[in-house]
Every structure is written in C-alpha cells, then in structure tokens.
Amino acid sequence: MPAAIETDSLTKSYGDTTALAGLDVSIPRGEVYGFLGPNGAGKTTTMRILTTLTTPSGGDAWVMGEHVTDRDAVVEHVGYLPETPPVYDELTAREQLTYLADLRDLDAAQRDRIDPLLERFGLADAANDPIRTYSKGMRQKAALAGTVLQDPDVIFLDEPTSGLDPRAARTVRDLVADLADEGRTVFLSTHILPVVEELADTVGMLANGRLVAEGAPADLKRRAEASAEAGLTGSDSASDPTERTLEDVFLSVTEDHAWHGKSAESEG
Numbered sequence: 001m002p003a004a005i006e007t008d009s010l011t012k013s014y015g016d017t018t019a020l021a022g023l024d025v026s027i028p029r030g031e032v033y034g035f036l037g038p039n040g041a042g043k044t045t046t047m048r049i050l051t052t053l054t055t056p057s058g059g060d061a062w063v064m065g066e067h068v069t070d071r072d073a074v075v076e077h078v079g080y081l082p083e084t085p086p087v088y089d090e091l092t093a094r095e096q097l098t099y100l101a102d103l104r105d106l107d108a109a110q111r112d113r114i115d116p117l118l119e120r121f122g123l124a125d126a127a128n129d130p131i132r133t134y135s136k137g138m139r140q141k142a143a144l145a146g147t148v149l150q151d152p153d154v155i156f157l158d159e160p161t162s163g164l165d166p167r168a169a170r171t172v173r174d175l176v177a178d179l180a181d182e183g184r185t186v187f188l189s190t191h192i193l194p195v196v197e198e199l200a201d202t203v204g205m206l207a208n209g210r211l212v213a214e215g216a217p218a219d220l221k222r223r224a225e226a227s228a229e230a231g232l233t234g235s236d237s238a239s240d241p242t243e244r245t246l247e248d249v250f251l252s253v254t255e256d257h258a259w260h261g262k263s264a265e266s267e268g
C-alpha cells in the first residue's frame with residue numbers, strides 16, 4: 001500500500017529563491033505529521049505542491065499513490081486549510097459549505113455531511129448567521145468544516161490555531177485529534193511547538209527547504225538531551241538537560257542550518 005505522502009528530492013524555485021532544496025519524506029497513512037520550520041523554510045510551498053496548487057521545479061511527490069502532476073486524482077484525496085481561512089463573510093456557514101459542495105460537484109451522500117459537520121464543529125446554532133458575525137475561532141471552525149467536507153484521506157493544515165484564543169485553539173486541536181483518530185493522515189504545519197508535541201506522531205523540521213531532523217517528538221527530545229549532556233549543543237533556555245523541550249531541538253537544528261541559503265532574517 002503506498003504511503004499517504006511521499007516526496008523524492010522535491011525542489012521548488014521562484015526565480016533566484018530556492019524554496020525547497022530536495023525534500024524527502026515518507027509519511028504512512030493515519031499519521032499526524034508535524035511540519036515545523038522558521039518563516040520562509042518552505043512549509044507552505046510543500047503543502048501547495050502536495051495539494052496541486054503549484055508545480056514542483058524538480059523531483060517527485062505522491063499523495064495516496066497519485067503523482068502530484070495528476071491533479072484530478074490527487075484532489076479526490078486531499079483537504080487543505082490555508083493559513084488565512086478561505087471563508088466568505090457574506091455567506092452563512094451552511095451557505096459556505098453548500099457553495100463548496102457545488103464547486104466540488106459533491107454527490108448527495110457527501111452533501112448529507114453538512115448538517116452533522118456543523119453540529120460536530122459547534123456551529124449548528126450559528127449556521128444561518130453570516131460568517132462576518134463570527135469570532136475568529138468560529139471562522140476557523142467553519143473553514144475546517146469545509147476542508148473535511150468531502151471526507152479527504154489526507155488533510156493539510158497550515159497554522160490551524162494561529163491567532164486563536166486558548167479556548168478556540170483547544171477546540172481546533174481537539175477536532176484535529178478526532179480527525180486523526182478516524183484514521184486520516186494529517187499534515188500539520190506550524191510554528192507552535194506545543195501543538196505538535198501534543199498531536200504529532202512524527203515531527204519533521206524544515207530549514208532552508210531541507211529536512212534537518214525527523215522523528216517522534218519524544219525521540220527528538222531524547223537526542224537533544226543526549227547532545228546537551230555531551231556538550232554538543234548549547235541553548236540558553238535549557239540549562240538542565242532533562243528539561244529540554246522540542247523548542248530547544250528546533251532552535252538548535254534550525255540555527256545549525258542557517259548558512260545553507262538565505263537566513264531567516266533576510267526574509268523580512
């Protein structure tokens with residue numbers, strides 16, 4: 001059975017800027033993969049390639065065994081929640097989901113998911129109110145409902161909790177955990193380390209378009225502890241190696257790779 005997501009030496013350039021410099025990942029079905037990286041590392045570019053919104057410059061990528069150049073085959077399998085929720089202020093949540101169902105030519109069985117989804121995402125009472133009256137968390141939930149409407153196998157989420165208050169962020173994290181429990185593959189891009197520590201089975205750390213570390217969150221922390229004890233890495237935030245966090249790992253591996261291309265600072 002093919003992996004949910006597979007990339008082989010995937011590259012993407014925009015003019016002189018190298019966004020991806022040879023990405024190799026293999027993500028089994030049903031896994032929550034936390035994709036971490038500083039600004040400009042290439043996270044959004046990766047998700048846009050894997051959802052067929054942009055084409056790679058080189059290398060290969062497959063989603064559920066379908067090559068990303070076969071747009072019709074890939075879109076059947078994927079849902080994508082971009083960083084800015086794609087919702088229309090003047091529509092109600094129910095109208096937004098119906099509009100998406102029309103746009104994607106969904107069948108009656110898929111349309112029957114609209115009401116249960118509104119219920120599940122806590123939007124049933126507000127389903128007939130215009131989205132412009134929603135809080136940020138409600139907007140994000142409406143967008144996430146749209147992402148899973150066609151029952152995708154693989155869900156790509158770009159910073160799904162960014163800008164939400166703690167309660168709304170908790171709700172979105174719980175919904176992501178539920179989606180994973182249903183056996184879907186979740187590709188979760190974020191800067192927010194506690195979110196991946198809580199949700200991810202595997203974490204991939206990206207810097208300058210390359211994967212610089214990969215493993216289970218606990219394994220990455222153990223590796224960081226071991227290298228700290230050996231005096232190999234230094235981070236101010238964890239003088240006690242037993243208290244190393246994923247953040248320390250993230251900071252040390254992304255710093256080590258800063259010389260590969262443009263530095264984070266030069267991105268503006």
Ligand SMILES: Nc1ncnc2c1ncn2[C@@H]1O[C@H](COP(=O)(O)OP(=O)(O)OP(=O)(O)O)[C@@H](O)[C@H]1O
Nearest residue numbers: 014017018019037038039040041042043044045046
């Ligand atoms: N459409 C584009 N045209 C030109 N350059 C682009 C374009 N999209 C991305 N880039 C560049 O490619 C690099 C990777 O960008 P990308 O958006 O994939 O990073 P990211 O990891 O998602 O960053 P962030 O965390 O800030 O969203 C950056 O240097 C960015 O400026």
